[in-house]
Amino acid sequence: DAKTTQPPSMDCAEGRAANLPCNHSTISGNEYVYWYRQIHSQGPQYIIHGLKNNETNEMASLIITEDRKSSTLILPHATLRDTAVYYCIVREVDNYGQNFVFGPGTRLSVLP
């Protein structure tokens, strides 16, 4: 079973920041937080991951709380092409190829 809880859906206005929350209250010390997204009829796309510190790349920022029990994915300037299902996943540091366990995710709709 997925170790994360996400709201089933969110809306965001185009050009505004999209903040997608994720709860992972049972996360252990050697587990990363990953975010993937899936645009309709395509395979999941890797966005970002982090362990303790906040992370930023060209796609998004990941803010992890100090106790690591929750995180927020931030898309700073959402566009219509960011409409997708966003999955938050926790997974151990990869020494043994542990698989990714997906929950139902958050369906983000970016509105014009």
Added chain:
Amino acid sequence: DTGVSQDPRHKITKRGQNVTFRCDPISEHNRLYWYRQTLGQGPEFLTYFQNEAQLEKSRLLSDRFSAERPKGSFSTLEIQRTEQGDSAMYLCASSLQGMTEAFFGQGTRLTVV
């Protein structure tokens, strides 16, 4: 190399027929995963290879399903005696040992009629 490649993209088959899907991972990625996704759900893990060794199988992988990765490069997933419940998107992903993220292909959409 442009990413994980899956073939075919779409497959329609009659109930009871056998089908085989192929996945070509990113070059030099030694780990390969198969997932299944039904409408409205997140992907569900089926099986995982490290090189040619199949290291983990989900209980979802019934005895009608078999996966191979004979030379540690491409992989095939075969479903025998297909059932309507097998209709789903079958996704393949690959990663490199020591790399934390995995990269997914576009999937094969199977429809069993």
